[in-house]
Amino acid sequence: MERTLAIETPQKIGQEITLQGWVNTRRDHGKIIFIDLRDRTGLVQVVFVDAKDAKDLRPEWVVEIKGLVKERPEKLINPKLPTGKVEVEAKEIKVLAKAKELPFDTGTEDLNIGLPVLLDYRALTLKHPRIQAIFKAQEAIAEGFHQAAKEIGCTEVFAPTISASSTEGGAQVFRFNYFNCEAFMVQSPQLYKQIMVGIFEKVFLFSHIYRAEPSVTTRHLCESIQMDCEIGFVDFDELVFLLGKTFAKTIAYAQKKCTKELEFLGVAPSLVEGKIPRLTMREAQQIIFERTGIDHQQEKDLMPEDEKEISLWAREKYNSDLIVITHFPTKKRAFYTMPDPENPEYSLSYDLLYKGLEISSGSQRIHEYNELVAVIKERGMNPENFKMYLQAFEYGMPPHGGFSYGLERSTMKLLDLENIREASLFPRDMERIDFRLPKKEA
Amino acid sequence: MERTLAIETPQKIGQEITLQGWVNTRRDHGKIIFIDLRDRTGLVQVVFVDAKDAKDLRPEWVVEIKGLVKERPEKLINPKLPTGKVEVEAKEIKVLAKAKELPFDTGTEDLNIGLPVLLDYRALTLKHPRIQAIFKAQEAIAEGFHQAAKEIGCTEVFAPTISASSTEGGAQVFRFNYFNCEAFMVQSPQLYKQIMVGIFEKVFLFSHIYRAEPSVTTRHLCESIQMDCEIGFVDFDELVFLLGKTFAKTIAYAQKKCTKELEFLGVAPSLVEGKIPRLTMREAQQIIFERTGIDHQQEKDLMPEDEKEISLWAREKYNSDLIVITHFPTKKRAFYTMPDPENPEYSLSYDLLYKGLEISSGSQRIHEYNELVAVIKERGMNPENFKMYLQAFEYGMPPHGGFSYGLERSTMKLLDLENIREASLFPRDMERIDFRLPKKEA
Structure with a gap:
């Protein structure tokens, strides 16, 4: 299936798509896990209704995800993301490359590190x-x-x-x-x-x-x-x-x-x-x-x-x-x-x-x-x-x-x-x- | 007067223009002297009906020429030049920079020199x-x-x-x-x-x-x-x-x-x-x-x-x-x-x-x-x-x-x-x- 870019997801509501990119952040809500997937066009939220499919995933892993694009309820729209009105319900996931544990949190709005660390990494x-x-x-x-x-x-x-x-x-x-x-x-x-x-x-x-x-x-x-x-x-x-x-x-x-x-x-x-x-x-x-x-x-x-x-x-x-x-x-x-x-x-x-x-x-x-x-x-x-x-x-x-x-x-x-x-x-x-x-x- | 480029001269027949560029070649016909003037758009022929105005000019001198654009007779059109159907009759000339005598003839269709000379010059x-x-x-x-x-x-x-x-x-x-x-x-x-x-x-x-x-x-x-x-x-x-x-x-x-x-x-x-x-x-x-x-x-x-x-x-x-x-x-x-x-x-x-x-x-x-x-x-x-x-x-x-x-x-x-x-x-x-x-x- 042809790749869909993050920025294109709001035009694909109700469709099955394939995303490719990096795990930007991962939020574990017990039975459900959310990840923000990052590609060159931005971020899109992916939801794993069965947490075990995503429990190994860590930031910066490279993945391919097949899933269904769903409209989010009005009150859950994330205005900070251009793709905030949709999320992708994951059906299949393939890990393309793993990443080791990050030396600092990169999922924050600002990178709160000094110049030497910014350049060393x-x-x-x-x-x-x-x-x-x-x-x-x-x-x-x-x-x-x-x-x-x-x-x-x-x-x-x-x-x-x-x-x-x-x-x-x-x-x-x-x-x-x-x-x-x-x-x-x-x-x-x-x-x-x-x-x-x-x-x-x-x-x-x-x-x-x-x-x-x-x-x-x-x-x-x-x-x-x-x-x-x-x-x-x-x-x-x-x-x-x-x-x-x-x-x-x-x-x-x-x-x-x-x-x-x-x-x-x-x-x-x-x-x-x-x-x-x-x-x-x-x-x-x-x-x-x-x-x-x-x-x-x-x-x-x-x-x-x-x-x-x-x-x-x-x-x-x-x-x-x-x-x-x-x-x-x-x-x-x-x-x-x-x-x-x-x-x-x-x-x-x-x-x-x-x-x-x-x-x-x-x-x-x-x-x-x-x-x-x-x-x-x-x-x-x-x-x-x-x-x-x-x-x-x-x-x-x-x-x-x-x-x-x-x-x-x-x-x-x-x-x-x-x-x-x-x-x-x-x-x-x-x-x-x-x-x-x-x-x-x- | 605003500069006219060589390539623009065929559109300016009958007008007084100012050209700027290099003397590419110079042909001395006794009372009359022709030069091909070169600028970034190509060559145009300039004619000096009074040879004394141009007798000092040599290849690669940088000049500004005021002159009149004239259509050339059918039989004198130079098909090798995009500007070949016109010539500019020089009225005034100003030398912007002189050049020393060239070490070889650069006015020929091909530069007939070997690679070392090509690069040394x-x-x-x-x-x-x-x-x-x-x-x-x-x-x-x-x-x-x-x-x-x-x-x-x-x-x-x-x-x-x-x-x-x-x-x-x-x-x-x-x-x-x-x-x-x-x-x-x-x-x-x-x-x-x-x-x-x-x-x-x-x-x-x-x-x-x-x-x-x-x-x-x-x-x-x-x-x-x-x-x-x-x-x-x-x-x-x-x-x-x-x-x-x-x-x-x-x-x-x-x-x-x-x-x-x-x-x-x-x-x-x-x-x-x-x-x-x-x-x-x-x-x-x-x-x-x-x-x-x-x-x-x-x-x-x-x-x-x-x-x-x-x-x-x-x-x-x-x-x-x-x-x-x-x-x-x-x-x-x-x-x-x-x-x-x-x-x-x-x-x-x-x-x-x-x-x-x-x-x-x-x-x-x-x-x-x-x-x-x-x-x-x-x-x-x-x-x-x-x-x-x-x-x-x-x-x-x-x-x-x-x-x-x-x-x-x-x-x-x-x-x-x-x-x-x-x-x-x-x-x-x-x-x-x-x-x-x-x-x-x-």
Whole structure:
């Protein structure tokens, strides 16, 4: 008999069906046993009128159940389940796989465990409906970005993650032996996406990025997924517009697709539909000073508390969870950032803040070969290490720029999670690859 | 004035427009100069009636041209260009970026250069319309897989590429120092995608995979893109069906989207619409023996020439460029492969061949925890190295299986390319990361 999914049961009242899934919870009422069966579409209640058929069943056992779908009396409808108006009276049960006893109760509405346990039992904790919802939302964010990038005419490309030189900071990079040469894991696909503007004009890509940062924070991972755009034949104002618009569309798509998940997680939708305010860094610093009396106007960058404060301002004044900050000091940005021709001390750079956190960074890029080589030398780097990148500029590169969003960070902020590790299926940090790493001396 | 793309020019006869793009070729006729301008949509001819306006222009310069779109006389229509019935009479030109002299002629229909030069000048050679077409087809394959996987109900997931143990062959893996512990780049996302079946039942993912194989062949890379599916609550026959169907849909989608590119490259569409034939390995060996008189019936695997021969058979007999081979010897397959219960010497495994080459490999998996641990030990491996993977099986794993396709290999075979390096934007092999690596002693 063809499988019926949990979510389909309310349409099958009076019919015999076959369910397949996991025992989510089991309630023993003596002669009768109830289980909530979980499959990829949700939960449905199964009743065993003869308790002995189900007395061995335990949470996470995988079972196939043949049974009859019955309407429940009005007063017994469970409004918390989309399938709450029916239950399935089990006729036959087949155990497909057993599970060992769980280390903690996973049948509760929230998983009441700390982060280390959440991650130590990742293959188990990911099964919890609230955790599953996080990664359904993550999938929707990825899809939303895919669509938003396509809408502005970008071609999807696939960039390598193994690099012959460390281009953006030497210490924080993973290096390894590559057939007796030294190689590196990329810290971003930046140089390759810029090259690809010389080919397709507008490109987007998903890439793994690697950062060997020896610090543990709530918003950094050693391996993460980056969603990148790079766009040719544009000016700075268009870039700023596309930066905000692309992200707003991404989030709007995810919110629409995951209304159910967001509701389930109790997350209020983000305000991303209206106009996105835009300030220079100095304007932002001045507003923050006026609002708080704390003077960061001499700082070369926004501090984390500044990002929070100016985001509050954007929300109050523009009803927006997004705000773009532009014109960071040239020296604080990557070498390929175009200085502002009107005041080269500041650059044609931008950050996008989302609910108080930097979610994207980018800039217009230097596109003139000689200027780029000069900057590389000025910063004490060797143009030889940028040979393929520079080749693109030798053979005609249009004015261009771009931006990128972290997938885990976007997920974290969309869902108001406290720690970025909650937004990564199997987070890697300096202390953990799946499990906590053994402590070793340097 | 808003930019007009090359492809839009035939709709703008009699209008003044602005073009932006690269000088693809330049033809000097004394008083008059013609250039073919290239943008992301193709080529359009621009004529400079006053040669001095264009005398400095050289291939790959990036320019903005204001001009008048004119219909060409019937006899001058260039049928090779989609924009061949018009030309743009230049009124104004602005140089956005110059290019240095090209090392070889890129304006010819084919790039007449060998593979090393093709790759040494990758940032330049990727601009050639024939090379661009390869990567438009690659994008379409990725999109096609995305859609095909969604159609069968898979959730997209993002698996890590840093691993704490080397799980599928020790020598051919890149290892590195990870905060004073040893870590590895994954050779496949296999273990993580199986874990995710315990969560979402059906998953798909794009992943980078890394193989430190010290050999140079026409069909292997050290870093490549893998497209994976893993599916729960299925039996072997369904898996074999989904293996072929998913790939057939992927290729059919790409062929439909890239009709123009395939025509341009002179590639005949693959035969993927009909029924996909299916043989066991032993049946295939017997057919090959009958057809060729060469007896490989004692071999434990199909040899490359066997794959070619049986693919010919499939094409002749079934008019299919695809064929599935099943039941490879259990010992020749990965530890997690389910042995055939009726004859455990052979396994519930399969390969998909596409135009004579293995394009996918997979199997039904062992889903019972104790059986899996026993196999790991039998093969001399340590269950401790599979701790997170095994955790998924401890807590209830349904019957499942899966398959994966290499993106570059799919691109190569779709387009009848001779070397997989042609199907990777920036191929990594034991001799090359962008450029040829320096030779070093071990």
